[in-house]
Amino acid sequence: MKRSEIKRRPLADTVLATLEPEATAYRELDGNGLYFRVKPNGSKSWELHYKKPDGKWSWLGLGGYGTGDHQLTGAQARQEAAKLRSDSSGGS
Numbered sequence: 001m002k003r004s005e006i007k008r009r010p011l012a013d014t015v016l017a018t019l020e021p022e023a024t025a026y027r028e029l030d031g032n033g034l035y036f037r038v039k040p041n042g043s044k045s046w047e048l049h050y051k052k053p054d055g056k057w058s059w060l061g062l063g064g065y066g067t068g069d070h071q072l073t074g075a076q077a078r079q080e081a082a083k084l085r086s087d088s089s090g091g092s
Contacts, residue, residue, distance in 0.1 A: 003028055003038075011036055013074050016044065016065055030074070034081040036065070046077040048084060060084070 001018040003026065010030045019028070021042045027035040033049045044065035052058050062080050063072045072080065 010034075010078065011074060016074055019044070030078070032078075032081065032085070034062075034077060036077075046072055046081075048081050050085070050088065 001015060002020055003022075006015060006028065011028065016036060019036070019038050021038055021040050023040060025037060025039045027037045027047065030036055035047045035049060037045050037047050039045075046062040046065060048060045048062055050058060050060060062077055063070050065072060065077075067073065
């Protein structure tokens with residue numbers, strides 16, 4: 001699937017599995033600062049865009065996409081991102 005064909009967010013696992021690589025790496029917003037990254041070689045991973053305490057924005061890799069060790073499905077990545085956002089806000 002080409003990323004121009006994406007219709008809904010958060011991204012369904014069927015969409016994630018079929019996203020095609022392009023000439024350069026790209027990120028697709030899943031929601032709430034969580035992005036899905038696709039590299040030209042076809043590897044896929046999750047990244048969280050967050051603001052550091054000094055006010056600068058940064059990226060945090062959450063893991064690869066899929067099943068198995070250190071691989072995250074869409075639901076697992078959203079849970080991990082929510083946990084990290086909660087932890088960084090002091091649990092409030």
